[in-house]
Amino acid sequence: MTQTAQPTSLDEVVIRFAGDSGDGMQLVGNQFSNTSALAGNDLSTFPDYPAEIRAPVGTTFGVSGFQVRFASKKIHTPGDHCDVLVAMNPAAFKVHVEALKPGGILLVNTGNFDGKNLKKAGYETSPLEDMRYKEQFNLVEINLNTAVIHAVEGTGLSSKDALRSKNILALGMLYWVYSRSLEPTEQWLKEKFSKKPMVLEANLKALHAGVKIAENSELLQTQHTIAPAPLEAGAYKNLMGNAALSMGLVAGAELAELPLFLGSYPITPASDILHYLARYKNYGVVTFQAEDEIAAIAAAIGASFSGSLGVTATSGPGIALKSEAMGLAVMTELPLLVINVQRGGPSTGLPTKTEQADLLQALFGRHGECPVPVIAPYSSSDCFHAAIEAIKMAVQYMTPVILLSDASIANGAEPFLIPDLDSLEKFPAQKAKTEENFMPYRRDEKTLARPWAVPGTPGLEHRIGGLEKSDGSGDIDYSPKNHETMVGLRNDKVQRIANTYAPLAVYGEDQGDLLVVGWGSTYGAIRSAVRNAQSNGQSVSHVHLRNLWPLPLDLQDILKSFSKVLIPEMNSGQLLRILRSEYLIDAVGYSKIQGQPFATQEIYDHIQTIF
Amino acid sequence: MTQTAQPTSLDEVVIRFAGDSGDGMQLVGNQFSNTSALAGNDLSTFPDYPAEIRAPVGTTFGVSGFQVRFASKKIHTPGDHCDVLVAMNPAAFKVHVEALKPGGILLVNTGNFDGKNLKKAGYETSPLEDMRYKEQFNLVEINLNTAVIHAVEGTGLSSKDALRSKNILALGMLYWVYSRSLEPTEQWLKEKFSKKPMVLEANLKALHAGVKIAENSELLQTQHTIAPAPLEAGAYKNLMGNAALSMGLVAGAELAELPLFLGSYPITPASDILHYLARYKNYGVVTFQAEDEIAAIAAAIGASFSGSLGVTATSGPGIALKSEAMGLAVMTELPLLVINVQRGGPSTGLPTKTEQADLLQALFGRHGECPVPVIAPYSSSDCFHAAIEAIKMAVQYMTPVILLSDASIANGAEPFLIPDLDSLEKFPAQKAKTEENFMPYRRDEKTLARPWAVPGTPGLEHRIGGLEKSDGSGDIDYSPKNHETMVGLRNDKVQRIANTYAPLAVYGEDQGDLLVVGWGSTYGAIRSAVRNAQSNGQSVSHVHLRNLWPLPLDLQDILKSFSKVLIPEMNSGQLLRILRSEYLIDAVGYSKIQGQPFATQEIYDHIQTIF
Amino acid sequence: MSLSYKKKDFVSDQDVRWCPGCGDYAILSAAQQVFAKLDIPKENFVVVSGIGCSSRFPYYVNTFGFHTIHGRAPAIASGVKIANPDLDVWVVTGDGDALSIGGNHIIHAARRNVNMTVLLFNNRIYGLTKGQYSPTSDPGTKTGSTPYGSLDTPFNPITLMLGAGAGFVARTVDTQIPHMKSVIEAAHAYQGFSFVEILQNCVIFADKVFEHITEKGIRDSRQVNLMHGEPLVYGNDLEKGLQFTADGLKIVAADQADTWDAQQRDAAKAYQICQSQENGEFPVPIGIFHSVERATLDAQVHAQIAETTEKLGKGSLTSLLQSGEIWNVGEK
Amino acid sequence: MSLSYKKKDFVSDQDVRWCPGCGDYAILSAAQQVFAKLDIPKENFVVVSGIGCSSRFPYYVNTFGFHTIHGRAPAIASGVKIANPDLDVWVVTGDGDALSIGGNHIIHAARRNVNMTVLLFNNRIYGLTKGQYSPTSDPGTKTGSTPYGSLDTPFNPITLMLGAGAGFVARTVDTQIPHMKSVIEAAHAYQGFSFVEILQNCVIFADKVFEHITEKGIRDSRQVNLMHGEPLVYGNDLEKGLQFTADGLKIVAADQADTWDAQQRDAAKAYQICQSQENGEFPVPIGIFHSVERATLDAQVHAQIAETTEKLGKGSLTSLLQSGEIWNVGEK
Numbered sequence A, B: 001m002t003q004t005a006q007p008t009s010l011d012e013v014v015i016r017f018a019g020d021s022g023d024g025m026q027l028v029g030n031q032f033s034n035t036s037a038l039a040g041n042d043l044s045t046f047p048d049y050p051a052e053i054r055a056p057v058g059t060t061f062g063v064s065g066f067q068v069r070f071a072s073k074k075i076h077t078p079g080d081h082c083d084v085l086v087a088m089n090p091a092a093f094k095v096h097v098e099a100l101k102p103g104g105i106l107l108v109n110t111g112n113f114d115g116k117n118l119k120k121a122g123y124e125t126s127p128l129e130d131m132r133y134k135e136q137f138n139l140v141e142i143n144l145n146t147a148v149i150h151a152v153e154g155t156g157l158s159s160k161d162a163l164r165s166k167n168i169l170a171l172g173m174l175y176w177v178y179s180r181s182l183e184p185t186e187q188w189l190k191e192k193f194s195k196k197p198m199v200l201e202a203n204l205k206a207l208h209a210g211v212k213i214a215e216n217s218e219l220l221q222t223q224h225t226i227a228p229a230p231l232e233a234g235a236y237k238n239l240m241g242n243a244a245l246s247m248g249l250v251a252g253a254e255l256a257e258l259p260l261f262l263g264s265y266p267i268t269p270a271s272d273i274l275h276y277l278a279r280y281k282n283y284g285v286v287t288f289q290a291e292d293e294i295a296a297i298a299a300a301i302g303a304s305f306s307g308s309l310g311v312t313a314t315s316g317p318g319i320a321l322k323s324e325a326m327g328l329a330v331m332t333e334l335p336l337l338v339i340n341v342q343r344g345g346p347s348t349g350l351p352t353k354t355e356q357a358d359l360l361q362a363l364f365g366r367h368g369e370c371p372v373p374v375i376a377p378y379s380s381s382d383c384f385h386a387a388i389e390a391i392k393m394a395v396q397y398m399t400p401v402i403l404l405s406d407a408s409i410a411n412g413a414e415p416f417l418i419p420d421l422d423s424l425e426k427f428p429a430q431k432a433k434t435e436e437n438f439m440p441y442r443r444d445e446k447t448l449a450r451p452w453a454v455p456g457t458p459g460l461e462h463r464i465g466g467l468e469k470s471d472g473s474g475d476i477d478y479s480p481k482n483h484e485t486m487v488g489l490r491n492d493k494v495q496r497i498a499n500t501y502a503p504l505a506v507y508g509e510d511q512g513d514l515l516v517v518g519w520g521s522t523y524g525a526i527r528s529a530v531r532n533a534q535s536n537g538q539s540v541s542h543v544h545l546r547n548l549w550p551l552p553l554d555l556q557d558i559l560k561s562f563s564k565v566l567i568p569e570m571n572s573g574q575l576l577r578i579l580r581s582e583y584l585i586d587a588v589g590y591s592k593i594q595g596q597p598f599a600t601q602e603i604y605d606h607i608q609t610i611f
Numbered sequence C, D: 001m002s003l004s005y006k007k008k009d010f011v012s013d014q015d016v017r018w019c020p021g022c023g024d025y026a027i028l029s030a031a032q033q034v035f036a037k038l039d040i041p042k043e044n045f046v047v048v049s050g051i052g053c054s055s056r057f058p059y060y061v062n063t064f065g066f067h068t069i070h071g072r073a074p075a076i077a078s079g080v081k082i083a084n085p086d087l088d089v090w091v092v093t094g095d096g097d098a099l100s101i102g103g104n105h106i107i108h109a110a111r112r113n114v115n116m117t118v119l120l121f122n123n124r125i126y127g128l129t130k131g132q133y134s135p136t137s138d139p140g141t142k143t144g145s146t147p148y149g150s151l152d153t154p155f156n157p158i159t160l161m162l163g164a165g166a167g168f169v170a171r172t173v174d175t176q177i178p179h180m181k182s183v184i185e186a187a188h189a190y191q192g193f194s195f196v197e198i199l200q201n202c203v204i205f206a207d208k209v210f211e212h213i214t215e216k217g218i219r220d221s222r223q224v225n226l227m228h229g230e231p232l233v234y235g236n237d238l239e240k241g242l243q244f245t246a247d248g249l250k251i252v253a254a255d256q257a258d259t260w261d262a263q264q265r266d267a268a269k270a271y272q273i274c275q276s277q278e279n280g281e282f283p284v285p286i287g288i289f290h291s292v293e294r295a296t297l298d299a300q301v302h303a304q305i306a307e308t309t310e311k312l313g314k315g316s317l318t319s320l321l322q323s324g325e326i327w328n329v330g331e332k
């Protein structure tokens, strides 16, 4: 790192904040992200919480991390390695130091590198004494504890309370290094502590002290700027996937002109959808925290039967429990949205980690021939749009739809381009009107959807249920040919949804040596890795599937235009199995099943093994 | 049908008894089967109950049917069409007459072809007046009602009670036609009605009256004999699939030297397994009728944890509910047997009908990477052997195993060759013994199984659960690499089971034009159809998979030795999808999804379309 | 409003497929008669059921009907009612459906007080699956799954519902038509979750299990009918009565009988009188055990929505998208 | 047998990972002390739990332990105990685990009377999933999933269990160690399904929800301890008492207090005293509400097996295969 007095301009920076669960790392991570967003950077964030609610202070499994990547160009992932690591204690140091790039800034709170904390992290001697780190990194040692106590002197706060602001002091330091405005954070502090002036003052002092300390630090003499990114013009907000998804649900219901009903049972990492929607009461959203996942989907089905848009959100174990009821929704052909925010499995598995191993469950995890469309958002912001698309499918085709998100998308955030209201096309749900000789299973010619006959409408009284039924009348019918017809119709109806897809976008040439196919949250890592390979002049393209079932009609031609097909997945090759069976192509998979997203580099390296 | 006085010898005959639910058709069907079995014929039966408990008398949906095929050669199915149809009322006539072969005997109880019964069956005029039937069939019209009342005169029974024996009279008639001994049925009646001498006498009289009536009937002058079949030497009993399965469970547990614990919740067509095992109390079997399917598998898992062999039996909707708990058994690596007697789906579907549409659910219907071996018996008797094999796998590999039966196997019966006790190899379960530093996840080198450490054993105290665990110690472990290792180990362990399979048997040449691949209950129809095609000189062979996961190691070579591969399934192509994705072969499927088994003819005809 | 419905307006075009002699027929007919009297537009009825013989009920009623999956009817009905409180929601279920697989949903619907009327056909058997014992079967019951006799203690559906906090709890009998109709009517009139256990005879698999309580000759001396504000009397000539004492329930002369109070907030006496049924000395209570209204969940959900909307203003697509911290890129 | 265990014999090598200050610590410690006293070989203990903060419990106890899936612990424990009645089976669960998703299993285990001891840590919140309201949360509770306040009426776990027919029902408090130990011991001594609700403080998401009952200064006047055969007295100087009258529960002077009878077959008074808790005037009952033994299902299952075996003879592979109608083909 050279030392000049003039800020140098950088393309992008990755900062990882790491400390104890109580150290407020998520908070400063979010502040840095928002400030950078307001500065016009593109950004991507990834929080990494401990599994425990409050793990014992100072232990490695109690470390809470937050990574933010901000850039003057379009980016797709929170980054593999970081340029800056803030380590608030030895445990955070231990867990995260491997992620720091050589030459990166290693900002360490020496105030917590005492015997007790070292021991809790499993160190016999302080790692700071290890010359390796000094040589490899730009090690910035600072006792944030004394610094912050010093900084807030005069506010009247006890030392114990003062210590709470040490994260803000560290934030101030990084604001100086990256030439960030203090204003957004000052504003935020003012709102948050409007009723606690002493705390507010302390935090403001800590923030400014951080700036001062950085300015005067020998080690941090370089200031950098990161120019705004060439983002599409428009208004943006920084949204986590679950937040975007929740907004998408509200928007989708509004576009369908339907009341939204969420039946849900809390489960990590899906609970936030319940939390967000519960706040939207003034949008008329009904949330129902059920006694279990079965009751949650059951209530959602009941709500759909009675004319609302029923939604249920859960993770893998909850999907397992809901699978019987999904069959009922398929048989009764009611609109329903089932959201699976995937986490590490099997069983309770790694409940706070990410994985994509529920795809085959989504496609085939029900008894009988029980087809359900499956859609997977590819990024945090795409959750918004995918939710709307899923609702549209559900309502227009009278079918349950599965939306597959995952923990990395759900908790990660990126700038969300607020769509133009006019760009959001309305698709008002059609409900059957009073008529003579109403036939609850008479189908629409184009979509094969049956009519939605809502209780309260005179003349439409009818009975439905899970037994096989006669097409048209909907009466119970066990006759052999009718069953075959109905199995066929339920399948055809879902297959026809593929007619509504936009053409697939191939990133790169339309044909060539290698096509990388992905789905879901691997989008960013694949796209970046392919871009890097392309810039080597390699003939590699990328197609990302948002619609997993039915498969896009143009997929086959695209696949056949490449010599090789590579499918990176956070599972043991589930999409791989589908594409092999559908298209008989000798595609190969690349699996990572570690509860962690792919790094761009990993995919890039794997691509290189193919060339 | 020619008319001579000498019994002619036939290869095989198919009789279908059809009447009202209250007419005792299952009873006479079973009597005819047992008598034929004792006469040394090979046989195969298929009952066809109405869905209702007691449907209104005389309606078509209240018709109860029982088909028995008996032969002097080895047979595999209950037959497509019948040589004899007994129709006790117009509804039975209507539902089944299409199944009768041209020239077949159509034995009709004219006593029930009155206005009321005709109307209930939806006839305006009696179909017997339709000359078509007289021309096409050997129509035997007889008023069984008056005949039986006449026959039992003098027993003191009321006419109403006398009418109950009309099925036995019809049975007597067919006994004469097929030269069967009356003795087994006489014996059975004596035991059954030992405490009701009046009823016994009436039934015996009815039976003999039937013989007399047939002897004197103009229309039934031909008597036939069916020679014993060249069955493998040994003792036989006639067993329905669910009975054979239940006996297999008791035998398997005995061979493993384990107590058997069944946790189950009633559901058609699996309930009989609970019923059979509940009778085996003197075998030490514990049956637990749980509050639902989840509790049933949960209790079975608890039983396995505590050292028993836990088993649970259900059908599709129950499997859906059990899928979360199956994940727990995979994660904790406990032996467990999960039985799915498949029925028509999706949802409640066609609960009394057969289907094979839960294969993909068995393979993939769980969240996370959650591999479970799957085994499917191919006939009623094979249920016995498949149950033993499944138990052996579960115990030796410490894994849950899924056994996929279906309604047609479960309720169908055939002669079961009682195995030599010596041929049943013991495989005593190994339980961990007291040791220092016990490691609950230390693996066996060959099988990768972990030790089974049963509570009550000093020194083995340990904790397991659904969270990801460290290999060896079993301690909770969320670290990225460990998870990948464990996912791999769980998969490898299951894959290694393929090493224990016997080589696949190809029926026909080892290579050629067409290989027909099947699994489960389609065995009989495929085998017969392939035999017929082979006897045309067509180059077609048959391989039947009993092990669906892991797939047999020798399957690939076999598949590649044929130009074409055809996979008939009672689903939309589920095994087809697996074989295509595994081996990239352009196999084609042939689906029948009608709640009914394949007819031999259907498969034969389909084979012809390929040549 | 007077819709002057007849029973036949609530009869659907489907053939009824219960066994001849099944108690379900009488219940269906009584319910259809009550429906006709309620003066509620036919199209506002939603009848939800699970799986079982009893759960076939919706097919036979000419209203909106939903024959769902085993055990989940109370949960599905909760969704129907909370999403659309204008509907008149009924649940028809069996002892297996509601108390075995569906036990959790029914106790939760009860405590939440979702406004629906539950008719539980208790025949103490699983009828549809051909006769296994159920959670209400007497100990020692021999069935397909218990050839040597069942071993577990049954639930008392009434105490279970009281323990769960149900606001309206009643019991009636398939063969006592006027009583059945009046209880169903009262259950429906109650605003909230109302639960009616109907003792129902399954002629095929559990014939006569209630004979000792319900048979014509002995009925009057074996049952006591709980009617709010009426004395607790029974017997062929209503000559006997029940009295609560500090030491428990006592049989007394009719004129000393206590007056039944179904509206006691704490349901303690309802619980106590229920327990007496375990003791052959006492008559078996039927009628209305408990009836205390409280706010329903469905009403509260919509009240909270209204209140929040008033406070925060009605949300729109614009307010949704524009909320929180926003920044602009380019000229917008 | 005297195994003279110490508490530490029941401490496993795993780090305890509850939040500092969580009430679970005290319960763990009390339970470990009780375990050591029981004189039962350590290897015979099986501790089964579901999912939740509370359900982490088995990891910390040096016995056989099974951390299962959410809500299913009572069903899994039923399998453990019925299959292997020699084991000493414990279930540790939370208000979400046992009363929300697991409600059905716990009421069925109760009615069946499978011999196990259930410790329900009731903190009136879902701790592990970061603080949503639970089926025991007070109405109006603001949580992540109820930002404007919860609307549904909570369960009273004690009446729910009484209504389901549990034979032993008790309540204790995480901070009242001697009381907690004595209740856990009594629960274990009871032969059958025993249920202990433990009021537990979650410092993070529902801090102090029991403060008004359990805080040191007011505890004595806000709680009444139900001890079989002892008078129902409470107050700082045990000056007040409770009396059952025909009109319900009354507060009286200590010397007029009724004696508590936990062994009344019909549990009516237990139900009644429980209900009084809804009324702030009365003290909240803790201690043993109900304790009446009956045959356990696990014992009966094995008795039936023994009886049947005696009657039919012990089955063997030969008798199994050779039963029923058999015929021979060829020379055999």
Ligand SMILES: Cc1ncc(C[n+]2csc(CCOP(=O)(O)OP(=O)(O)O)c2C)c(N)n1
Binding pocket: B265, B266, B267, B268, B293, B317, B318, B321, B348, C051, C052, C053, C054, C055, C069, C070, C093, C094, C095, C096, C097, C098, C121, C123, C125, C126, C127, C128, C129, C134
């Ligand atoms: C998930 C599931 N499990 C089991 C069944 C099988 N089943 C159908 S009805 C029933 C019990 C019915 O008993 P009950 O509710 O008492 O009704 P009844 O037939 O006696 O009226 C069972 C076990 C099913 N349909 N679905």
Ligand SMILES: Cc1ncc(C[n+]2csc(CCOP(=O)(O)OP(=O)(O)O)c2C)c(N)n1
Binding pocket: A265, A266, A267, A268, A293, A317, A318, A321, A348, D051, D052, D053, D054, D055, D069, D070, D093, D094, D095, D096, D097, D098, D121, D123, D125, D126, D127, D128, D129, D134
């Ligand atoms: C099938 C399933 N659904 C949901 C969850 C998520 N979950 C874990 S614990 C819990 C609630 C725990 O509450 P409680 O039992 O009261 O335990 P506490 O943490 O309060 O001790 C939930 C909803 C899960 N693990 N599995």
Ligand code: SF4
Binding pocket: B053, B054, C017, C018, C019, C021, C022, C023, C024, C053, C054, C123, C127, C128, C201, C202, C203, C204, C205
């Ligand atoms: S089986 Fe029993 S409950 Fe079912 S319809 Fe027949 S008589 Fe009624």
Ligand code: SF4
Binding pocket: A053, A054, D017, D018, D019, D021, D022, D023, D024, D053, D054, D123, D127, D128, D201, D202, D203, D204, D205
């Ligand atoms: S969240 Fe609450 S219940 Fe869970 S460990 Fe922390 S304090 Fe205890």
Ligand SMILES: [Mg+2]
Binding pocket: C052, C094, C095, C096, C121, C122, C123, C124, C125, C126, C127, C134
């Ligand atoms: Mg019933």
Ligand SMILES: [Mg+2]
Binding pocket: D052, D094, D095, D096, D121, D122, D123, D124, D125, D126, D127, D134
């Ligand atoms: Mg809790």
